[in-house]
Amino acid sequence: MSQKARVSFHTLGCRLNQSETSTIAKSFREKGYEVVPFEESADVCVINTCTVTGHSDAKNRQVIRSAHRRNPKASIAVVGCYSQMAAQEITALDGVKLVMGNAEKLRLVDYVEQSRHTEEPLVINPKISRAAFAEPVFQWEQLTTRAHLKIQDGCDFMCSFCIIPFSRGRSRNRLLNNLLEDAQAFVNSGSQEIVLTGVNIGTYQDRDRTIVDVVDALNAINGVKRIRISSIEPTTVPPGLIDRMADADHKLVPFLHLPLQSGSDSILSQMKRRYTRDDYWNEVMRAADRIPDLCLGTDVMVGFPGETDEQFDDTFQVLNTLPFAYFHVFPFSERKGTPAARMANKVSVEEKQRRGTLLRQLSLQKRNGFYQRFVGTVRPVLFETPKPSGEITGYTDNYIKVALMQPNETPLKNQIRPVYLKEGQTDRIFGELI
Numbered sequence: 001m002s003q004k005a006r007v008s009f010h011t012l013g014c015r016l017n018q019s020e021t022s023t024i025a026k027s028f029r030e031k032g033y034e035v036v037p038f039e040e041s042a043d044v045c046v047i048n049t050c051t052v053t054g055h056s057d058a059k060n061r062q063v064i065r066s067a068h069r070r071n072p073k074a075s076i077a078v079v080g081c082y083s084q085m086a087a088q089e090i091t092a093l094d095g096v097k098l099v100m101g102n103a104e105k106l107r108l109v110d111y112v113e114q115s116r117h118t119e120e121p122l123v124i125n126p127k128i129s130r131a132a133f134a135e136p137v138f139q140w141e142q143l144t145t146r147a148h149l150k151i152q153d154g155c156d157f158m159c160s161f162c163i164i165p166f167s168r169g170r171s172r173n174r175l176l177n178n179l180l181e182d183a184q185a186f187v188n189s190g191s192q193e194i195v196l197t198g199v200n201i202g203t204y205q206d207r208d209r210t211i212v213d214v215v216d217a218l219n220a221i222n223g224v225k226r227i228r229i230s231s232i233e234p235t236t237v238p239p240g241l242i243d244r245m246a247d248a249d250h251k252l253v254p255f256l257h258l259p260l261q262s263g264s265d266s267i268l269s270q271m272k273r274r275y276t277r278d279d280y281w282n283e284v285m286r287a288a289d290r291i292p293d294l295c296l297g298t299d300v301m302v303g304f305p306g307e308t309d310e311q312f313d314d315t316f317q318v319l320n321t322l323p324f325a326y327f328h329v330f331p332f333s334e335r336k337g338t339p340a341a342r343m344a345n346k347v348s349v350e351e352k353q354r355r356g357t358l359l360r361q362l363s364l365q366k367r368n369g370f371y372q373r374f375v376g377t378v379r380p381v382l383f384e385t386p387k388p389s390g391e392i393t394g395y396t397d398n399y400i401k402v403a404l405m406q407p408n409e410t411p412l413k414n415q416i417r418p419v420y421l422k423e424g425q426t427d428r429i430f431g432e433l434i
C-alpha cells in the first residue's frame, strides 16, 4: 500500500484563523492526507498567516523560512491575511509553492496538486465577495471540548488602527442553516460548548435573522450544552442577547468580552471607534446589573499616537472602576496602510511598555478579585484534557479556570460537573467534585 501524503499546519493570529485551520486540516484528511505536527517532516506545510501588525508580517516570514529549512523538499502553502495583502513578497521566499488570500483558502486542498506541477508559485487571490457564505461541513472525528463556530467574517467599521477590513474584506455572514449544520457536526463528535467566532459578530444578519436568532437556534439543538460569544463590539450587542445571558434556562453563558481600546474620548474618536467612554460605561453597567455572575473581559490598546499621560490615566480609571474580570493589553503597533500609521506624535517603545505593564498588573488584580468572589460557591465546570500528573482543568460557565486531581474511577474529560470552588490561586481555583 502506498504511503499517505503528509501535511502539517501552523497558525498565526486570531481564534478565527485557528478555527479555519481546523476546517482546512479536515479537508486534507478527507482527501487521504495524514496530518502531522508542524515540527515533523511533511510533503505539504501549510502556514495560515496574520497581518495585524508589522511585527506579525516579520513573524510570518520567519515561520516560512524555518519551515523551508526543516523541510527543504516540502511544498509550502501560505494562506490567510498576509497572503491577501502581500502575495508578491511571499512568492519571493524559498520553498513557497502556493499563496492564497482569504477568499479561497478553505479550498486549499483543491489547489495543492495543481501547484506541485507549476514552475512559479501559484497565487490565488481573487477579490473577496460580500455575499453571504456557506462553509464545508465535516463530521469531526477528533473531539473538541469547546468548538469554535464561525458565523461571520470581515468588518465594515474601519477603525483607524486596523487592517482587517482590507485583509479579511468587508463584513459578510454565514448562512444560518449552514452554521447550524456545522454546530450539529460538532455535537455529533462530542463537543459540549459552542463558541461563536467571527470578526464583528454582533453585526450578524442572514435575511432578518440576527445573532439572537443564532443563539436561540443553537439553544434548541439537543446536544449543545453551552453557547459562548467569543468577543463582540460595543454598540452591537442587542438587548435580546443580554436577556438570554441573564436567563438561567438559556444555554448562552454569562460571559461578555467587549473591546474598550481606550477610556479617553479624544483617543476613541481618533481611533474611529463608534462610542464614547460614557456609552461604553453605560452598556457595561446595564449588562452587569442584569446578568448574575457575569464574567466581563475587554481588549485595550496602549500608546496610540498622541496618547498623553492624562489620557492613559482615563483608561486606567475606567478599567479599575468597571467590574472587569480580565483584560488583554496590546501596545499600539504600526500597521502600514492604516490611517493610524500616518499619525504624528508616536509614543516611545519604553512608554508603551510602561503603560502596558501597569495595565497587565491591574488585570491580574482584577482577575484575582473576580476569582475570590466565587471561592466557597459551587459552579458547573467543563473539563478538558488531564495532565499525566492527574491534574485536570476546566472552565466554569463564567470562565473561571478550575483545577483538581482527577479521581481514578471518574474520567472527567469533556464532562460538565458541579465543583465546589475551594481555594483561589492567581491563575486558577482549586476545587472539589460534588
Ligand code: SF4
Binding pocket: 155, 156, 157, 158, 159, 162, 163, 164, 165, 199, 200, 233
Ligand atoms: S471593529 Fe474595528 S478593530 Fe474590530 S475588526 Fe472592525 S475595524 Fe478592526
